[in-house]
Amino acid sequence: MRCFQFHNGDKKEEPKTTKSNSAKSSFTDGEMRQSGSDCNSQDVSDTSTGSRGRSQFPVLSDRPSNLRAFTFSELKEATKNFNRSTKLGEGGFGCVFKGTVNISEDPANKVDVAIKQLGRRGLQGHKEWVTEVNVLGVVEHPNLVKLIGYCAEDNERGIERLLIYDYMPNGSVEDHLSARSETSLPLAMRLKIAQDAARGLVYLHEEMDFQIIFRDFKSSNILLDQQWNAKLSDFGLARLGPPEGLTHVSTAVVGTLGYAAPEYIQTGRLTSKSDVWSYGVFLYELITGRRPLDRNRPRSEQKLLEWVKPHLSDAKKFQLILDPKLEGKNALKSAHKLSLVANRCLARLPKTRPKMSEVLEMVNKVVEASTGTGNPQPTLRSTESMSTFEETEAKSKRRFTDVKIGDAGWLVRMWSIKLVKTC
The missing domain is CATH 1.10.510.10 (Transferase(Phosphotransferase) domain 1)
Structure with a gap:
């Protein structure tokens, strides 16, 4: 698997030439983006004149973020090595697991979280992961799910990309x-x-x-x-x-x-x-x-x-x-x-x-x-x-x-x- 370094929106993209009247789409019977863990290299970058050559969220990359960087070993422990019994579901991003993590210096202060593990879908999946970090890392509202942190770590399997959210016990x-x-x-x-x-x-x-x-x-x-x-x-x-x-x-x-x-x-x-x-x-x-x-x-x-x-x-x-x-x-x-x-x-x-x-x-x-x-x-x-x-x-x-x-x-x-x- 090709590795992609984590960045916070400051990497410059190549100018795009897509015309709006011939927009590229990825329609399927359910979602218009591929789901699961299949490779998806669909390019969804902005192509307007005002956004060419810029990263998706340049405004947000310079803003302070309170996100915590988790280690992969912490998340493995939190999910019992991503055991099937902790799996909450699977979507376009990848699998979601329930876990318990420590978010303060007090080891007894643990909270339930939902942990998204990015599927092996190549560049497109990484873009979506970076977008989530860029957006939810700097915005906060009672009616937006709270992103607690992320994990971007190399290991023998490649690069692991995960997101850690507040756990929503009543589902969707x-x-x-x-x-x-x-x-x-x-x-x-x-x-x-x-x-x-x-x-x-x-x-x-x-x-x-x-x-x-x-x-x-x-x-x-x-x-x-x-x-x-x-x-x-x-x-x-x-x-x-x-x-x-x-x-x-x-x-x-x-x-x-x-x-x-x-x-x-x-x-x-x-x-x-x-x-x-x-x-x-x-x-x-x-x-x-x-x-x-x-x-x-x-x-x-x-x-x-x-x-x-x-x-x-x-x-x-x-x-x-x-x-x-x-x-x-x-x-x-x-x-x-x-x-x-x-x-x-x-x-x-x-x-x-x-x-x-x-x-x-x-x-x-x-x-x-x-x-x-x-x-x-x-x-x-x-x-x-x-x-x-x-x-x-x-x-x-x-x-x-x-x-x-x-x-x-x-x-x-x-x-x-x-x-x-x-x-």
Whole structure:
């Protein structure tokens, strides 16, 4: 195996010549990047004019990091030599193990951690590993998984590359939405997860002096801690947003089928609105309990957005797409309001999608309405975003309103809940 020295983002890359209108992609039936431990040399470096010749995260490399460097022997001991009994799962990065490590001078002060061991996938895997270190080493937010440290060490097998995170005992949102799950996420929990995930994206997009585009937002990358707080994880495909004066970053097309925004798939032009689209897909996951792409279902039900499309015209049809695990009128009303937020995120034109801060404001209103507090009408700050959304919820004289959503720009007539006066 070829060895790659660990660097913190300061290594210069060769200029790329990839054109955005012929973006290189790595589509598969599940993920658009290869998974497991197979070799994957797909080049996903930024190729916009403003980023050529620079490393992926040059801004972050100069920032102080509190990450701890672990030795490989420490991690072998923590995982009982990476015993299968400690294995939590396997993803695009490699295998993940549960372990216990000491993070202070007190030998008795040990904490549970999740340890990712990079699969033998060559340069691409190393890039993703470096990206995780660069991003999570300098950003911190309650709704981002905390990276504790890393390991980069040579041994007889080559170079070992590992990442050590806070352990998330309640797994991923995808786990709990699965039909095989023994637990069921109640409505209130799903709404909280929607809030937490939105807060994480708002932080990445708008609350720092640089912008990070997640690029692989999906339910399996949203983990739940002991208190069921949702945290975004797996930043291996993250990218810095476009420099000032540029509208997008051009990259090879990677991510997960079913979540990727149509304009990104078609052109390779990446913006924060790509994450907004993925978030809209995720909201329909929470509403329906179904995956965005499920080859095990009948052909007409395999693609989530296509399946929900004919069910959005009225209340009776909408109820047919509601997750059977959610029951009651309150669940139906809240799910409908959440679908309106999803539809705004799934606008065909990226410019017409709201920013994540606006999306969060709408989700907050849905939560307030579900608990009977605050103004039950979800709203947006911007005038442009208000027009369609307010027509659907606030103008009770109109029974229907036209809303364009979806990767084909299809037109649906959204049903609105009648306003009932109470004494």
